[in-house]
Amino acid sequence: MSWNKPLPQPTPISAPFWIGLKAHQVRLQRCEDCGQWIFFPRAHCPECASPKLVWRDVSGEGELYTYTIARIPTLPEFTDEMPQILAVVQFDQGPHINTTLIGVQESDLRIGMRVRPVFDDRPGEVTLLRYTSIESQHSAVIAAEQQSSSQSTAELVSQVSRRKISCKDITAMTSLVSEAFSEWSNEYLVTQEIIDEFAALSGDDYWIHTDPAKAREQSPFGTTIAHGMLVHALISRLKMPMDFEIIDFNNMVNYGSDRLRFSAPVPSGCRIHARYRVKAVESVRSGVQMTMEINVHVVGQDRPSVINDQVILYM
Amino acid sequence: MGLKGQAALVGAAQYKPEKYTTAPRMFHLQQVAELAGLALADAGMTLHDIDGLAIVGAQFHEAGVFVPAMVGEYLGVALNYAEVVDLGGASSVAMVWRAAAAIELGLCNTVLCVIPARMAPMGANDDHAAEVMKTSRYGGHSIRFGAPEAEMDLPYGHMAQNTGYAMIAQRYAAVYGYDARALARIAVAQRFNACHNPEAIFYGQPITVDDVLNSRLVAEPLRMLEIVMPVAGGAAVIVTRADRAREGRHRPVHIIGCGEHVQSKSPTYARDMLATPIGPASRKAFSMAGLRPADMHMAQIYDCYTITAMLTLEDAGFCEKGQGMRFLKDHDLTFKGDFPMNTHGGQLSFGQTGSAGGMTQVIEAIHQIQGRAGERQLPRHDLAYVSGTGGVMSEQGALILRGA
Numbered sequence: 001m002s003w004n005k006p007l008p009q010p011t012p013i014s015a016p017f018w019i020g021l022k023a024h025q026v027r028l029q030r031c032e033d034c035g036q037w038i039f040f041p042r043a044h045c046p047e048c049a050s051p052k053l054v055w056r057d058v059s060g061e062g063e064l065y066t067y068t069i070a071r072i073p074t075l076p077e078f079t080d081e082m083p084q085i086l087a088v089v090q091f092d093q094g095p096h097i098n099t100t101l102i103g104v105q106e107s108d109l110r111i112g113m114r115v116r117p118v119f120d121d122r123p124g125e126v127t128l129l130r131y132t133s134i135e136s137q138h139s140a141v142i143a144a145e146q147q148s149s150s151q152s153t154a155e156l157v158s159q160v161s162r163r164k165i166s167c168k169d170i171t172a173m174t175s176l177v178s179e180a181f182s183e184w185s186n187e188y189l190v191t192q193e194i195i196d197e198f199a200a201l202s203g204d205d206y207w208i209h210t211d212p213a214k215a216r217e218q219s220p221f222g223t224t225i226a227h228g229m230l231v232h233a234l235i236s237r238l239k240m241p242m243d244f245e246i247i248d249f250n251n252m253v254n255y256g257s258d259r260l261r262f263s264a265p266v267p268s269g270c271r272i273h274a275r276y277r278v279k280a281v282e283s284v285r286s287g288v289q290m291t292m293e294i295n296v297h298v299v300g301q302d303r304p305s306v307i308n309d310q311v312i313l314y315m
Numbered sequence: 316m317g318l319k320g321q322a323a324l325v326g327a328a329q330y331k332p333e334k335y336t337t338a339p340r341m342f343h344l345q346q347v348a349e350l351a352g353l354a355l356a357d358a359g360m361t362l363h364d365i366d367g368l369a370i371v372g373a374q375f376h377e378a379g380v381f382v383p384a385m386v387g388e389y390l391g392v393a394l395n396y397a398e399v400v401d402l403g404g405a406s407s408v409a410m411v412w413r414a415a416a417a418i419e420l421g422l423c424n425t426v427l428c429v430i431p432a433r434m435a436p437m438g439a440n441d442d443h444a445a446e447v448m449k450t451s452r453y454g455g456h457s458i459r460f461g462a463p464e465a466e467m468d469l470p471y472g473h474m475a476q477n478t479g480y481a482m483i484a485q486r487y488a489a490v491y492g493y494d495a496r497a498l499a500r501i502a503v504a505q506r507f508n509a510c511h512n513p514e515a516i517f518y519g520q521p522i523t524v525d526d527v528l529n530s531r532l533v534a535e536p537l538r539m540l541e542i543v544m545p546v547a548g549g550a551a552v553i554v555t556r557a558d559r560a561r562e563g564r565h566r567p568v569h570i571i572g573c574g575e576h577v578q579s580k581s582p583t584y585a586r587d588m589l590a591t592p593i594g595p596a597s598r599k600a601f602s603m604a605g606l607r608p609a610d611m612h613m614a615q616i617y618d619c620y621t622i623t624a625m626l627t628l629e630d631a632g633f634c635e636k637g638q639g640m641r642f643l644k645d646h647d648l649t650f651k652g653d654f655p656m657n658t659h660g661g662q663l664s665f666g667q668t669g670s671a672g673g674m675t676q677v678i679e680a681i682h683q684i685q686g687r688a689g690e691r692q693l694p695r696h697d698l699a700y701v702s703g704t705g706g707v708m709s710e711q712g713a714l715i716l717r718g719a
Contacts, residue, residue, distance in 0.1 A: 006469040011461050040463045040584070066489070066588070068481035068534040074474040075452070086471070086478050086534075088583045096583050098473040111489035128470055218445065220452060302531065 002192075002212060003123040004223040004269055005077040010126070014041040016055045021127040024119045024141060026060030028093055029053045039095035058093060060117035061134070065090040067101060067109060071302060076221040080270040082300030089115055089131050099131050103138030118142060166248040167288050167314035176244060176278040176290075185238035187271040187299055190226050195268055198230040212268070221265050228262030231272065231296055231306045238274040238296065249287070249314040258291060259309040264301065271299040279309060287315035317603035322415035323560035323567035323719065326358025327678045329550035330433065332516045332666030338433050338547030343376040344389045346431035350551035351390060358553045359564035360425065365392045365553075367417055367426030369410035371670045372399035374447070376435035395423040403455065403705025404617055405575070406430065407550070407673030408712035412573035414554035424559065429551040432669035455706065464581060476619065477542060479581065479707030481534035483588050484622040488536065490589060490637075495536060497640040498621040499527035501656075502540050502663055504648035505618070509660025511650070511690045516546055516666035541621040541663070548668025552677060560719070565685045572606070572715030574599030582707050590630070593702055593711040597631035600700075604715035608632040612695040613683055614654070615676035617704040617711075618661040627702050631713065650691040658683060658691050673703040677714070684718040 010018040020027035029038040031045035032052040044051050067087035073079045074086075085101040101109070102118060114134035120142045121127050132138040165172045192212065199205040204227055207214050215224045246252075266272060273296070280291040290312045295304035328350050330338075341349075347370070355361060372382040383397035396417040400406045407430065414426035450458065454475025458465045468474065487493065506522045509515035522540060530539040560567035576592035576599075579585045601607060608631060616631075618624040625639040633654075634642035646654040659665045659679035662672045680699035682688045688696075701714040 005472075006458070006465070008466040008470050009460055011466070014466060040467050066482040066486035068478050068485055068537075070472065070478050070534050071532050072477075072534070074454075074472045074478055075469075078472040081472065084472055086473055086482065088482060088588075098468050098471055098581070098583050100471050111486065123470075126470075130471075218449070220448060222452065 004212060004216070004267065005123075006075070006222075007123055008126055013043050017041050018126055020055075020057070021119060021129055024127070026058050026117055026129065027055045028058050028091065028095065030056050037091065037093035037095055039091065039097055058091065060091070060129070062089045062091040062115060064101070064109070064111055064113045064115050065096055066111055069106060073301075076225075076265055076267050077223050079265075079267050079298045079301060082298065085109070087131065097129070099129060101132060102130050103132040103136045108133065116140070162243055162245040164247050165244050167246050168248050170281070170283055170288065173246075173281045173288055173290065177281055178277050181275040181277045181295065183241045183275065185240040185274045187273045188234060188237045189271050190231070190234070190266055190268065192224060192268045195224060195226050195230065198227055198233075202227065202229065204229075221267060224268040225265040226268065228306065231262070231266050232260065232308060234272065235274060235294055235296060235306070235308065238272070240274055240276050240294075246290075246314060251315045253313040253315065255289065255311040255313045257308055257310055259307065261307040262305065263307055264298070264303045264305045266298055266305045272296050272305065273299055284313070287313055289313050318412070318415055318570055318573060319419060320569040320571040320717070321557045322418040322554050323557050323569045324411065324552055324677075324681050324716070325555050325560045325563040325565065325567055326354040326356070326360065326553035327551070327681050328353030328357055329671070329674065329678055330548045330668070331514050332546040332548045332668050335434060335545075335547050340434050340436045341431075342435050343431040344386065346433055346549050347386055347429050347551075348390055350429055350431065350549055351427050354427070354551040354553050357564070358555070359562075360553065360555070362390065362392060364425045364555070365390070365427045366394060367396035367414060367423035368394050369398050369400055369414050369426060369428045371401070371406045371410075371430045373401050374670065375431075396426065402575075402577070402703070402710045402712070403670065404619060404673045405703035405705035405710045405712045406670060407677050408573075408701060408703030408714050409575060411552065411554060411570060411677060411714055412575070412712070415570040415573070418554060418556055425553060425555040427551060427553060430549060430671035430674055432549040432671040433547045468581065468583075473581075473583075476707055477537060478534045480620045480622055481537045483582055483626070483708060484536050486588055487622070487626070492640065493536065494640040494644070495528055496524055497643040498541065498625060499524045500643050501618065501621040501624050501648065501661075502527050504652070505657050505661035506664045507649045508658050508691060509664035512660050512665065515660040515664055516544070517660065517664045537620060537622070543619050543662045543667035543672070546666040546668055548666065548671050550668065550671040550674035550678060552674065552681065557719075565687065567719040568681050568684045569717045569719060570714060571717050572600040572602075572604030573713065574603070575710070575712040577710040578708065580706060580709050582709075585708070588708070589626070591626050591708045591711065593627045593704070593713060594630035596711050597700075597702070597713040600713040600715050601632070604717075606698065606715060608700065610698060611700045612655070612698045613658060613680065613693055613700070614656045615658070615680045615699060615701045616656055616661075617673055617676060617702045618657055618663050619667065619672070619704060621663070623704055623708070624656070624661070626708070627704070627711075631700065631702065650693060655693050658688065658693065676701050676703070680714075680716050684716060
C-alpha cells in the first residue's frame with residue numbers, strides 16, 4: 001500500500017538529516033563557532049549567524065516537552081492514526097522537534113518523561129522520526145513491511161452467550177431498545193484494492209475514489225476515499241457482538257433503511273469498525289419491525305462515517 | 316518616541332458574521348469598496364478623503380501581488396501610503412498602528428484599513444480557487460518546497476491551529492497547573508455578552524460552564540466551545556488626523572500606544588512556548604501610552620481559543636504569570652462585571668470572520684469608546700486595551716486607545 005500522507009521533500013540543506021534517519025541515526029547540526037545545537041536544519045546558526053555548521057550523530061533521546069491527543073484528524077490522511085498523540089520533544093542537546101508518540105498508553109503520558117526515537121520506515125522513500133517512552137517495549141524501528149500485517153483484520157469478536165427472545169413477545173422485544181451502543185465489532189481494513197473493485201463493480205469510478213495521484217493534488221481529502229455505498233456494504237464484514245438472538249419467526253426480511261447518512265469520509269487505508277443499538281421496535285401488520293441504528297466509524301474516530309437505521313422485519 | 320496620539324479612529328463597518336454556506340459570495344475588490352463606503356459614511360467622510368491604504372493581502376482573491384495598486388485603482392483613489400499587512404489575526408491591530416504612524420509622519424491624512432473576508436465567486440477553470448482550496452486545507456501551513464513546516468511538521472500531522480494551541484495549554488498545565496472550569500468562564504462570559512449583541516453569530520444561545528466542559532474534546536485539553544468557529548465577514552476602519560477627527564460624526568478614538576512582536580512560525584521552535592509575544596508587544600504599548608493595565612476600562616482580547624485569551628491576560632500584565640486561572644475565577648468578565656472583556660462576545664461568540672476576526676475587537680473598542688455599544692455600553696469607556704494574535708502565538712500586537 002502506498003503512503004498516502006504528506007511526505008518531506010529533503011532539500012540540499014536538510015538532506016543529511018533524512019539520510020541519517022534512513023540509516024536509523026539521528027543527526028543534528030551544531031555551530032562550530034558558538035557551540036549551539038540546531039533544529040530544524042538551516043544554513044546558518046540562529047544564535048550567532050555563523051555559517052559554520054557541522055552534522056553530528058546524537059542519540060536522539062530527550063524529554064517530552066508537550067503533547068496533545070488529536071481527537072479529530074488534523075488532516076483526513078491521518079484518520080487511521082486516531083487518536084494521534086502529537087508531541088514536541090526536546091532533544092538532550094536543547095532544540096525542539098515535532099513528532100508523534102507511539103507505543104505509549106494515554107494514561108502514562110507525562111510532560112518531562114524520557115523518550116527515545118522510533119525510526120518509521122513505512123513511508124518507503126524516507127524514514128520518519130517518531131518517539132516512544134524510554135521504558136516502552138516498542139521496537140526502535142517500524143519496518144516497511146510491518147504495515148499491512150499489523151493492520152490485518154482481527155476477526156476475533158467476543159462471543160457472549162445470547163439471550164433468546166421471541167419475536168412474538170413484544171414486551172421482551174421492546175426491552176431491547178436502548179440509547180447505549182453495543183461494543184465494537186471486529187476491525188476491517190479498507191484498502192485501495194477493495195475500493196477499486198467496488199468501483200469496477202458499481203461503475204462509480206469517480207477519480208476521488210480511484211486515482212490516488214489526482215486525489216493527492218486536487219481532492220479536499222488529500223487522498224482517495226471509499227465510496228459511501230462501499231462502507232455501507234462492508235457492514236456485512238463487521239461482526240457486532242450481540243447478546244440476544246431473535247427466534248420464533250417464519251421469515252426475516254431486511255426491509256431497507258429509514259436513514260442512511262455518509263457523515264464522514266473513510267480515507268483509503270483506514271480500518272473501520274461498527275457498533276449498533278436497537279433504536280425502535282414496533283408491531284406492524286405483517287409482524288414485528290426492529291430498527292437497528294448501525295454506526296460505522298474509522299477506528300479511533302468519534303464521528304461515524306456511516307449511520308444506517310436498518311429496518312428488519314420479523315414475520 | 317512612539318505615537319503621540321495625533322491620529323484617531325473615526326469610522327468603522329463590518330459585515331454581520333454569517334456561515335460560509337449562506338454568506339453572499341463577492342469579489343474582494345467589491346467587498347473593499349462596500350466596506351470602505353460604509354466605514355466612511357460612519358465617519359462622515361467621503362471616498363476622496365482617503366489617501367492611505369492598509370490591507371490584508373495573503374488571501375486576496377483578485378491578485379497575489381500589487382494588491383494595493385489594484386485596490387486603489389478600483390476604488391478610484393490615489394494613495395500616499397499603501398501597504399499589505401501579513402500578520403494573520405494580528406493584522407487588524409497592526410494595520411491600525413501602521414496607519415497612525417503613517418499619519419503622524421505626515422505621509423498621509425486618512426487611511427482605510429480593510430479586510431475582505433467573504434468568499435469570492437468561482438470562475439470557470441478557476442486555478443486560483445483550486446490553489447486556495449489546496450492550501451487552505453493545510454490551515455496556514457506552507458506546503459512549498461523548502462518550507463521547514465512542510466518538511467518537518469506536516470508529515471507527522473502537525474497542522475493548523477487546534478493542536479498547536481492544545482500543546483501550549485498542555486505545557487501550561489504541566490508548568491503552572493490547569494483549571495478547565497476557570498478557562499470555561501471566558502467562553503461563558505463572552506457568550507453572555509454575545510446574547511446582548513444581535514450582530515453576534517451565537518446571539519440568543521447562552522451557555523454554561525458545564526456546556527463547555529461537556530462539549531466535544533477536540534485535542535486535549537481543548538473542547539469545542541473553547542474554539543472559534545470560522546465564519547464569513549469582513550471589516551474596515553478609518554484612521555485620520557486628530558484635527559480632522561474632531562469634525563467627524565462620533566467621538567474620536569485616539570491611538571496612543573502600540574506594540575508588536577513576532578516570535579516564531581510554530582510555537583515548537585520558540586524557546587519558551589509559554590512566554591507569548593503579547594508580553595513584549597503590550598509592554599511597549601503601555602509604556603508608549605504612559606499607562607498601566609489597571610488603568611484600562613476594557614480589554615478586547617484576541618480569543619481564537621480560551622487559552623489564547625488567558626495567556627494574553629497574563630503576559631500583557633493584567634495578572635501575574637501563572638495566576639491566570641485565579642484571575643478568571645476572581646473576576647466577572649461580562650460587560651456588567653468588574654473586568655469587562657470582549658464585550659461584543661469575542662470571536663468565540665461573535666464569530667471569527669477569518670482574517671477580519673481581529674477587527675471585531677478593534678471595532679468593539681471603538682463603539683464602546685464612542686458610547687455606541689447599546690445594551691452593552693460600559694459606564695467607564697475612555698480607555699481600551701486591544702490585542703491581536705496571528706498563527707499559533709506566532710505574532711501578536713497590542714493597541715491602547717483613548718476617547719477624545
